[in-house]
Amino acid sequence: AQSVSQHNHHVILSEAASLELGCNYSYGGTVNLFWYVQYPGQHLQLLLKYFSGDPLVKGIKGFEAEFIKSKFSFNLRKPSVQWSDTAEYFCAVRRYNTDKLIFGTGTRLQVFP
Amino acid sequence: DGGITQSPKYLFRKEGQNVTLSCEQNLNHDAMYWYRQDPGQGLRLIYYSQIVNDFQKGDIAEGYSVSREKKESFPLTVTSAQKNPTAFYLCASTLGETQYFGPGTRLLVL
Numbered sequence: 001a002q003s004v005s006q007h008n009h010h011v012i013l014s015e016a017a018s019l020e021l022g023c024n025y026s027y028g029g030t031v032n033l034f035w036y037v038q039y040p041g042q043h044l045q046l047l048l049k050y051f052s053g054d055p056l057v058k059g060i061k062g063f064e065a066e067f068i069k070s071k072f073s074f075n076l077r078k079p080s081v082q083w084s085d086t087a088e089y090f091c092a093v094r095r096y097n098t099d100k101l102i103f104g105t106g107t108r109l110q111v112f113p
Numbered sequence: 114d115g116g117i118t119q120s121p122k123y124l125f126r127k128e129g130q131n132v133t134l135s136c137e138q139n140l141n142h143d144a145m146y147w148y149r150q151d152p153g154q155g156l157r158l159i160y161y162s163q164i165v166n167d168f169q170k171g172d173i174a175e176g177y178s179v180s181r182e183k184k185e186s187f188p189l190t191v192t193s194a195q196k197n198p199t200a201f202y203l204c205a206s207t208l209g210e211t212q213y214f215g216p217g218t219r220l221l222v223l
Contacts, residue, residue: 009153032210044156044203044214051210090155094210099144099163100171101212105155 004093006104013081013111021076021107023065023091030096033074035065038106039087047089050074061085086111116140117215119204124220126191126198134189134218136204144207145187149173149200150217156203162187191220198222 005024013019025031035047048059055067065076074091091104117138126132136145144163148156148171158171162181176195181187187206191198199222204215 006155034211036214043216046211046213049211092156099161099207100158101146101156103148103156105153 004091004102004104006089006091006107008107009105010108011110013109015083015111015113016080017111019076019078019081019085019109021089021091021109023074023076023104025072025074025091025093025102027093027095028072032094032096033065033067034092034094034101035059035063035074035076036090036092037087038090044090047076081109081111083111083113085109117204117206117213119202119215119218121218122216124218126220126222128222129193131190131192132220134191134202134204134220136187136189136215137185138204138206138215139185140206140208140213141184142206142208142213143184145181146205146207146212147171147177147179147187147189148203148205150203151200159189159202 003026007022033050036044037047038044048057050057050067058064063078067074088106088108090106092101094101120135146161147159150156157173159177160179162168178190202218205212
Protein backbone atom coordinates (compact mmCIF):
# COMPACT_ATOMS: atom_id res chain seq x y z
CA ALA A 1 0.00 0.00 0.00
CA GLN A 2 1.10 3.51 -0.70
CA SER A 3 2.56 5.25 2.31
CA VAL A 4 4.10 8.55 3.28
CA SER A 5 6.86 8.66 5.88
CA GLN A 6 7.87 11.59 8.00
CA HIS A 7 10.77 10.37 10.07
CA ASN A 8 11.10 13.45 12.27
CA HIS A 9 8.24 13.28 14.77
CA HIS A 10 9.34 16.18 16.95
CA VAL A 11 11.91 18.82 16.11
CA ILE A 12 13.12 21.51 18.51
CA LEU A 13 15.10 24.46 17.19
CA SER A 14 16.25 27.88 18.28
CA GLU A 15 15.29 30.92 16.26
CA ALA A 16 17.48 31.52 13.19
CA ALA A 17 18.40 27.84 12.92
CA SER A 18 17.92 26.12 9.58
CA LEU A 19 15.15 23.60 9.14
CA GLU A 20 14.81 20.48 7.03
CA LEU A 21 11.89 18.09 7.50
CA GLY A 22 12.00 14.80 5.68
CA CYS A 23 9.20 13.28 3.62
CA ASN A 24 9.41 10.05 1.65
CA TYR A 25 6.67 8.21 -0.21
CA SER A 26 6.39 4.72 -1.57
CA TYR A 27 4.46 5.10 -4.83
CA GLY A 28 6.52 4.85 -8.02
CA GLY A 29 4.24 6.57 -10.51
CA THR A 30 3.43 10.21 -11.13
CA VAL A 31 2.47 12.02 -7.95
CA ASN A 32 1.37 15.40 -6.71
CA LEU A 33 3.09 16.46 -3.49
CA PHE A 34 1.98 18.81 -0.74
CA TRP A 35 3.12 20.25 2.56
CA TYR A 36 0.43 21.47 4.93
CA VAL A 37 0.92 23.33 8.20
CA GLN A 38 -1.29 23.45 11.27
CA TYR A 39 -0.51 26.36 13.59
CA PRO A 40 -1.80 26.00 17.16
CA GLY A 41 -5.55 26.51 17.18
CA GLN A 42 -5.78 27.17 13.45
CA HIS A 43 -6.93 25.46 10.26
CA LEU A 44 -4.72 23.09 8.38
CA GLN A 45 -3.43 25.23 5.54
CA LEU A 46 -1.44 24.65 2.39
CA LEU A 47 2.23 25.62 2.62
CA LEU A 48 3.33 24.59 -0.86
CA LYS A 49 2.72 22.03 -3.57
CA TYR A 50 4.45 20.33 -6.47
CA PHE A 51 2.69 19.10 -9.58
CA SER A 52 5.30 19.31 -12.34
CA GLY A 53 8.15 21.43 -13.67
CA ASP A 54 10.90 22.91 -11.50
CA PRO A 55 11.46 20.42 -8.66
CA LEU A 56 12.32 23.22 -6.26
CA VAL A 57 9.08 24.85 -5.18
CA LYS A 58 8.66 27.90 -3.02
CA GLY A 59 5.77 28.38 -0.65
CA ILE A 60 4.52 30.89 1.83
CA LYS A 61 6.53 32.33 4.73
CA GLY A 62 9.93 31.53 3.23
CA PHE A 63 9.46 27.77 3.01
CA GLU A 64 10.64 25.71 0.07
CA ALA A 65 10.66 22.03 -0.83
CA GLU A 66 12.63 19.96 -3.29
CA PHE A 67 11.21 17.01 -5.16
CA ILE A 68 13.87 14.36 -5.79
CA LYS A 69 12.21 11.69 -7.90
CA SER A 70 15.05 9.18 -7.61
CA LYS A 71 14.81 9.31 -3.83
CA PHE A 72 10.99 9.47 -3.65
CA SER A 73 11.46 12.49 -1.40
CA PHE A 74 9.93 15.91 -0.94
CA ASN A 75 11.78 17.52 1.95
CA LEU A 76 10.70 20.84 3.39
CA ARG A 77 13.30 23.50 4.14
CA LYS A 78 13.61 26.96 5.61
CA PRO A 79 16.98 28.69 6.03
CA SER A 80 16.12 30.55 9.22
CA VAL A 81 13.15 29.65 11.40
CA GLN A 82 11.15 32.02 13.57
CA TRP A 83 9.23 31.44 16.78
CA SER A 84 6.02 31.86 14.74
CA ASP A 85 6.92 28.73 12.73
CA THR A 86 6.01 26.61 15.73
CA ALA A 87 3.37 24.26 14.32
CA GLU A 88 2.71 20.76 13.08
CA TYR A 89 3.76 20.03 9.51
CA PHE A 90 2.20 17.35 7.32
CA CYS A 91 3.47 15.95 4.05
CA ALA A 92 0.84 14.53 1.68
CA VAL A 93 0.95 12.67 -1.61
CA ARG A 94 -1.69 12.19 -4.28
CA ARG A 95 -1.31 9.65 -7.00
CA TYR A 96 -1.87 11.25 -10.38
CA ASN A 97 -5.52 11.20 -11.49
CA THR A 98 -6.85 9.98 -8.15
CA ASP A 99 -8.86 11.83 -5.55
CA LYS A 100 -7.27 10.61 -2.35
CA LEU A 101 -4.51 12.32 -0.42
CA ILE A 102 -2.25 10.15 1.71
CA PHE A 103 -0.85 12.02 4.69
CA GLY A 104 2.27 11.42 6.70
CA THR A 105 2.06 11.22 10.47
CA GLY A 106 3.21 14.80 10.90
CA THR A 107 6.21 16.56 12.44
CA ARG A 108 5.79 18.80 15.41
CA LEU A 109 8.17 21.77 15.24
CA GLN A 110 8.91 23.86 18.29
CA VAL A 111 11.00 26.99 17.86
CA PHE A 112 12.37 28.71 20.95
CA PRO A 113 13.39 32.37 20.97
CA ASP B 114 -17.00 35.25 3.69
CA GLY B 115 -16.15 32.13 1.70
CA GLY B 116 -14.77 28.93 3.04
CA ILE B 117 -15.45 25.69 4.85
CA THR B 118 -17.32 25.75 8.12
CA GLN B 119 -17.59 22.95 10.63
CA SER B 120 -19.85 22.85 13.61
CA PRO B 121 -19.81 22.48 16.49
CA LYS B 122 -16.24 23.22 17.53
CA TYR B 123 -16.53 20.78 20.43
CA LEU B 124 -18.97 17.89 20.69
CA PHE B 125 -19.61 15.50 23.50
CA ARG B 126 -20.98 12.02 22.95
CA LYS B 127 -22.49 9.68 25.48
CA GLU B 128 -22.00 5.94 25.26
CA GLY B 129 -24.30 4.38 22.68
CA GLN B 130 -25.23 7.68 21.12
CA ASN B 131 -24.98 8.70 17.47
CA VAL B 132 -23.72 12.21 16.81
CA THR B 133 -23.56 14.21 13.59
CA LEU B 134 -20.81 16.63 12.63
CA SER B 135 -21.65 19.36 10.18
CA CYS B 136 -19.51 20.48 7.23
CA GLU B 137 -20.61 23.22 4.85
CA GLN B 138 -18.70 24.92 2.04
CA ASN B 139 -19.62 27.86 -0.17
CA LEU B 140 -16.66 27.48 -2.50
CA ASN B 141 -18.63 25.57 -5.14
CA HIS B 142 -16.17 22.71 -4.76
CA ASP B 143 -17.20 19.35 -6.18
CA ALA B 144 -15.38 16.93 -3.89
CA MET B 145 -15.58 16.80 -0.11
CA TYR B 146 -13.72 14.69 2.42
CA TRP B 147 -13.76 13.68 6.07
CA TYR B 148 -10.57 12.94 7.97
CA ARG B 149 -9.82 11.90 11.48
CA GLN B 150 -6.70 13.29 13.18
CA ASP B 151 -5.16 11.49 16.13
CA PRO B 152 -1.86 12.42 17.81
CA GLY B 153 1.07 10.76 16.08
CA GLN B 154 -1.08 9.27 13.33
CA GLY B 155 -1.58 12.15 10.95
CA LEU B 156 -4.82 12.41 9.01
CA ARG B 157 -6.74 9.30 8.03
CA LEU B 158 -9.51 9.35 5.44
CA ILE B 159 -12.97 8.31 6.62
CA TYR B 160 -15.23 9.02 3.65
CA TYR B 161 -15.17 11.16 0.55
CA SER B 162 -17.65 12.32 -2.06
CA GLN B 163 -16.89 13.50 -5.56
CA ILE B 164 -20.43 14.46 -6.55
CA VAL B 165 -23.86 14.87 -5.00
CA ASN B 166 -25.58 11.63 -3.98
CA ASP B 167 -22.38 9.64 -4.28
CA PHE B 168 -19.68 8.83 -1.73
CA GLN B 169 -16.92 6.29 -1.14
CA LYS B 170 -15.38 4.71 1.93
CA GLY B 171 -11.93 5.82 2.92
CA ASP B 172 -9.41 3.87 4.96
CA ILE B 173 -11.28 3.90 8.29
CA ALA B 174 -15.00 4.04 7.43
CA GLU B 175 -16.21 1.51 10.00
CA GLY B 176 -18.52 3.11 12.57
CA TYR B 177 -19.16 6.20 10.45
CA SER B 178 -21.77 7.21 7.89
CA VAL B 179 -22.19 10.17 5.55
CA SER B 180 -24.66 11.71 3.14
CA ARG B 181 -24.26 14.15 0.26
CA GLU B 182 -27.70 15.48 -0.60
CA LYS B 183 -26.42 18.94 -1.50
CA LYS B 184 -23.18 20.08 -3.08
CA GLU B 185 -22.52 22.43 -0.17
CA SER B 186 -23.02 19.95 2.65
CA PHE B 187 -21.33 16.71 3.72
CA PRO B 188 -22.37 15.72 7.25
CA LEU B 189 -20.61 12.91 9.10
CA THR B 190 -22.41 10.70 11.62
CA VAL B 191 -20.34 8.95 14.23
CA THR B 192 -22.38 5.91 15.21
CA SER B 193 -22.38 3.89 18.39
CA ALA B 194 -20.46 1.22 16.45
CA GLN B 195 -17.37 3.45 16.47
CA LYS B 196 -15.65 2.24 19.62
CA ASN B 197 -12.96 4.88 19.81
CA PRO B 198 -14.55 8.09 18.55
CA THR B 199 -12.50 10.59 20.55
CA ALA B 200 -10.53 12.52 17.94
CA PHE B 201 -10.26 15.73 15.96
CA TYR B 202 -12.38 15.57 12.78
CA LEU B 203 -11.46 17.60 9.73
CA CYS B 204 -13.59 18.28 6.69
CA ALA B 205 -12.01 19.28 3.39
CA SER B 206 -13.10 20.16 -0.11
CA THR B 207 -11.32 20.16 -3.44
CA LEU B 208 -11.52 21.99 -6.72
CA GLY B 209 -8.81 20.58 -8.91
CA GLU B 210 -5.86 19.04 -7.13
CA THR B 211 -5.64 21.04 -3.89
CA GLN B 212 -7.60 20.29 -0.73
CA TYR B 213 -8.76 23.06 1.58
CA PHE B 214 -9.65 22.32 5.18
CA GLY B 215 -12.22 23.46 7.68
CA PRO B 216 -11.42 24.41 11.29
CA GLY B 217 -12.30 20.98 12.67
CA THR B 218 -14.57 19.51 15.34
CA ARG B 219 -13.18 17.91 18.46
CA LEU B 220 -15.31 14.98 19.59
CA LEU B 221 -15.09 13.80 23.18
CA VAL B 222 -16.79 10.83 24.77
CA LEU B 223 -18.37 11.27 28.20
